[in-house]
Amino acid sequence: MPSQTISLCMIVKDEEQMLPACLESVQGAVDEIIVVDTGSTDNTVQLAESYGASIVHFTWSHDFAAARNAGLEAAAGDWILFLDADERIDEQGARELPIWAQQDGIEGYFLQIHNYTGNGSGGVTINPVLRMFRHRPEYRFQGRIHEQIAESIVSQRTEAHFHMTDVIIHHYGYSETIVSAKNKVNRNMELLQQIIEEDPGNPFHDYNLGVEYLRMGELQQALRCFQKSWSGLDPARVSYAHLVLKYEVRCLQALGQWGEAMEKIAEGRRLYPGYTDLLHAEAFTQNTLGRTEEAEKILQEALHMGPAAEMYHTEEGIGTFQTLYMLGQYAEQREALEEAVDAYVEAVRYKPSLLPPLYRICRILQVTRQEERLPELIEARFRIESQEAMWKMIGILNDSRCYLAVLSILQEWDQPSVLHKTIHVSKPMARWRSGDWESAARLLHENPDFSEQEKDWLMWSLDIPSGAGKKQVFKDQAILLIEQGIDKELKPLTEETWSSFAELLEAADHAGKREMFVGITGVWRSILEKNREALSETALVGTKKYVSSMVSAADGHLSAIQTQANGDVNTRLVQHIRLRLPWPDGFR
Incomplete structure (x- = not known):
């Protein structure tokens, strides 16, 4: 039997930023690339051609399925893999796809879509999706938006067998920046409203409309859509049914309808006993209702169960690190x-x-x-x-x-x-930040690894003789520096500048330099209050740093109170307060 070939089919428009990484990821995995362009005005077409792609110019008709099908008609491979420009095949998966293409008796493959939310700091959701299928003329996409191929395959071959793989597709299209830049929500809402008019009563459309409302924060509308979708589907047969239920629970929780959420979770756990995400939802609800002990038992059950089975849409770490x-x-x-x-x-x-x-x-x-x-x-x-x-x-x-x-x-x-230089620079900085300025000054004098500018800054902040032998007065110097920054169109008042002043403020507090501490806060407040318009781009950063430094100072005072507290009860009370202060938490 001859080797089976793979055609990558894509639809694109103005994707010059994302497309190269996508096409790079499939090198060696596919035998041809078909790019359906729906009217790009940037360098998308030229970039695609540089990777050997065949271009199909398609007039956009507000119908994603029609555009997908134009790509199928141009493809020559035995298998179709379809991707979007904001997706990348994982390196290991790229090596495995040609092997999967040689298997007999399988009509299509589910690949694991890892959706990255936020702007690099958000979590990762994992969704198994049918993304590679045999190329047959009777198989065609359906749906103006959220186009599907599975229904077409099953309608033509009721005995069709699908296989779940662990091949990963990294998807970056849900990041806040990309969603906003492409106005995806408004576009999706328009197409969904149109397709619901054309095909009313289809629970898949109601589900997708609910997802868009949820993304917009319109919780009541989202809840109604999910409830309508659930009432019109068979939860034992529909592949996305578990997601409808999970999102309904999420809406109920966000709306504070905890009793209804618990009822829905119980229904979900009966229907989908291997779906670990529902245990997380139940634990969160139980804890919110004040039943922390019960919540922890459920989380222990989730750890024992481990990550959700491959057929479920899940979130990375549920059953492992998120649970812990x-x-x-x-x-x-x-x-x-x-x-x-x-x-x-x-x-x-x-x-x-x-x-x-x-x-x-x-x-x-x-x-x-x-x-x-x-x-x-x-x-x-x-x-x-x-x-x-x-x-x-x-x-x-x-x-x-x-x-x-x-x-x-x-x-x-x-x-x-x-590296000695790195350590020798870090030691006096740690001493300085902790308030041990005498040791910091001694290390500074002995250290050849600091630049003169760095030495001047620390000498000035330590209020000790500088290289020129002059005593520096902090308050006057601080005011002068910031006023010069205002005269120079605020160029020095970057995030780095605010961070330096925050460090200086906290170091002064740790060292017990009250006059210096008060001087910095006075200058800082004056800048934020008197120059609101000029500081519009940096005021938010400066304000956040100011608040963080004030919290640090308050924590230092509470620490002193904790030391002097009489009795275990008082000590624990102060400790309780300190643990709940807004503190750096690792979220970016």
Whole structure:
């Protein structure tokens, strides 16, 4: 039997930014590329041609299925793989697709779509979707929007067999920036309203309309759509039914209809016993209703169950690191702090790039006066195998204001295999931030690795003689610097500038330099209050840094109160307050 070939079919318009990465990802995986262009005015067509694509020029008719089908008619491969420009085939998956194409008895393959939300900081949802199928003339896409191929295949071959693969497609089209730039929500709403008029009573259209309302934050409309969709489908046979139910639960939770949410979750758990996401939804609801102990039992059940089965749309980490992170949060709520730390550690062990639990570990040990445990815990529980990873950890400790832990690690780490310059610069900075200005000044004088500009800045902030031997007066210098910034069209008042002033403010507080602290806050407030229009682009950053620094100062005062508190009850009360202060949490 001759080798089976794959045709990649795409529809595009003005995708010069996203298209190259998509086409690069399929090199070696497909035998031909068919690009249906619906009217690009940028370099999309030229870029596609540079990758050897055949171009089909198609007049847009507000019908995605029609555009998809134009690509099918031009394709010559035995199999059709369809992608969008904002998608990439995973490297491992690109190697596996040609192997899957050689299998007999299979009419189509489900691939795992990893949808990245937010702007690089959001979570990842995982959705199995039929994306590769045999190329037969009777198979055609249906639907103006959210076009489908499965129904066409099944209607032509009732015995058609589909296979679930673990091939990953990375999808970036749900990031806030891309959705906003392409006005996707308005476009989708118009097409959905049109297709509902043409095909009323189809639960799939109601489901998709609900998704768009949910994206817009119109919860009541979304809920009505999901409920209408659910009433018109067979939950045991429709592949997307579990999603309709999950999104209905999400709407009910957001609207505070907790009783109805619990009823829907119970129905879902009976219908879809392997769907771990529903256990998370139940745990969240139980905790919100004050039943934290019950919520934690459900999360333990979710850990035992593990990630949802492949046929379900799920979220990365449910059944593993997301579940452990939530367990840590709930343990914190009932002040079982050692349990919380253990849960957070295990969450990071599942996914080392996960930052929020690391920040909470730092915060808990900081507030409970166990900061000295951090270096030992990091060494014992985490795998720090490179200098890059260690500097990332030190950055987290600095963000968390755990400067004593930073100094301890730097002291242990000061060895020939490590870059001495980096350590020698970091040590005085950690001393300075922690309020030990005398040691910072001594290290600064002895350190050849600081630039003169960096030395001047620290000398000035430390209020000690500079290289020129002159005593610098902080308040006058600060006012002068910021006023010069205003005269120069605010160029120095970048996020980096505000961050420097925030560090200076907090360092002054830690060092007990009250006059300096008051001077900085006075200048800062004056700038924000008197120059609102001129500072429109930087005021938000400056305000956030100001608030963060004020919280840090308040935390320092509470720490002193905690030290002086009489009795276990008073100490725990202050500790409780400190743990709930808005603090760096690792979310970007």
